[in-house]
Amino acid sequence: MFETKILGTDEKSVRLAAELIKSGEVVGIPTETVYGLGADAFDEAAVRKIFAAKGRPADNPLIVHVSAFDEIAPLVIEIPELAKKCAEKFWPGPLTMIMPKSNRIPLVTSGGLDTVGIRMPSNSTARAVIRESGCPIAAPSANLSGSPSPTTAQHVFADMNGRIPAIVDGGACGVGVESTVISFEGDGIRLLRPGFISVEDLKEVTENVMVDKGVLEMLGNDVKVSSPGMKYKHYAPKAEVTIVDGSSMQFNEFCKANADESDTLMVFTEADAEGLYNRKIVLGASDEEQAQHLFDALRELDVMGAEKVYARCPRKTGVGLAVYNRLLRAAAFRVIHI
Ligand code: TXA
Numbered sequence: 013m014f015e016t017k018i019l020g021t022d023e024k025s026v027r028l029a030a031e032l033i034k035s036g037e038v039v040g041i042p043t044e045t046v047y048g049l050g051a052d053a054f055d056e057a058a059v060r061k062i063f064a065a066k067g068r069p070a071d072n073p074l075i076v077h078v079s080a081f082d083e084i085a086p087l088v089i090e091i092p093e094l095a096k097k098c099a100e101k102f103w104p105g106p107l108t109m110i111m112p113k114s115n116r117i118p119l120v121t122s123g124g125l126d127t128v129g130i131r132m133p134s135n136s137t138a139r140a141v142i143r144e145s146g147c148p149i150a151a152p153s154a155n156l157s158g159s160p161s162p163t164t165a166q167h168v169f170a171d172m173n174g175r176i177p178a179i180v181d182g183g184a185c186g187v188g189v190e191s192t193v194i195s196f197e198g199d200g201i202r203l204l205r206p207g208f209i210s211v212e213d214l215k216e217v218t219e220n221v222m223v224d225k226g227v228l229e230m231l232g233n234d235v236k237v238s239s240p241g242m243k244y245k246h247y248a249p250k251a252e253v254t255i256v257d258g259s260s261m262q263f264n265e266f267c268k269a270n271a272d273e274s275d276t277l278m279v280f281t282e283a284d285a286e287g288l289y290n291r292k293i294v295l296g297a298s299d300e301e302q303a304q305h306l307f308d309a310l311r312e313l314d315v316m317g318a319e320k321v322y323a324r325c326p327r328k329t330g331v332g333l334a335v336y337n338r339l340l341r342a343a344a345f346r347v348i349h350i
């Protein structure tokens with residue numbers, strides 16, 4: 013058991029966080045997407061502590077974070093040409109690229125795979141902690157396995173109090189959903205997890221962008237998944253969430269006809285719930301605002317003790333696809349199409 017300290021983002025705090033990481037401990041760190049649980053990616057014992065703190069299955073690989081492009085050469089066998097182009101365009105930023113791993117990355121870190129996901133975060137505190145630690149940092153989202161990803165240090169504290177020695181509090185995350193995860197196939201890109209870097213953005217690098225089946229479908233137990241994270245239960249609040257796919261007016265009419273007084277509504281704007289007197293959570297009108305608020309909203313549902321929730325269906329383009337992908341999992345793929 014630790015007494016979990018909350019650190020700031022000043023030089024002294026960054027140095028302390030780096031010292032903990034260098035000594036084989038796990039630290040909560042802010043990134044532009046969500047908070048991560050960081051440890052030395054080369055240190056097997058430290059990486060095992062991450063899995064233990066989260067209760068994460070050992071076959072779900074961790075993303076390795078670097079502070080500069082040069083740092084990736086020792087981690088991989090080869091950097092695909094398309095990866096170089098994507099790095100130039102989107103790094104530092106919310107994009108994770110899967111590449112064939114070198115022997116320097118322990119199998120514990122890669123969940124037993126011969127590939128590794130690498131990302132250079134744009135959050136300056138995250139990069140300062142990596143630089144100061146002097147090693148690449150393996151970091152999954154800092155939630156307990158199965159819970160919504162944390163977008164504030166308070167979320168991390170709620171899940172990790174006593175399990176890790178420290179959390180660096182860098183304020184609320186700007187993006188709010190985890191990084192876009194891609195792999196490379198021939199001269200194409202396969203999207204494994206949508207994020208702030210959208211399909212449309214990736215198409216500026218190559219027209220050949222495939223969206224993996226696992227992004228929008230529930231995969232059967234017998235299907236070989238492209239990314240282990242796809243097969244696990246995710247983001248689930250205690251409430252039963254149902255997505256209602258329709259316009260603002262259709263959502264409104266559906267809820268008037270079907271929602272009980274005690275049900276909670278998750279909407280873009282107040283207008284979606286006009287004339288309804290249910291408890292509401294408002295995510296915001298734009299895809300970006302919805303991404304920023306989604307995980308906080310999912311945690312809030314538990315705090316409120318919500319039992320049944322009707323959520324307006326996010327857009328399926330741009331950053332909206334990332335919001336939809338997360339909400340689908342929170343809703344256990346329950347969608348009513350109008
Ligand atoms: O924004 C983010 O990516 C955050 C911050 C902390 O950087 N991290 C994050 O990590 O979301 P995590 O572990 O919660 O999600 C990583 C996802 C998992 O679904 C995992 O299965 C997939 O990426 N992944 C990691 N390495 C992979 C690999 N080598 N091949 C396929 N999928 C991989």
Ligand code: MG
Pocket residue numbers: 152153161
């Ligand atoms: Mg996660």
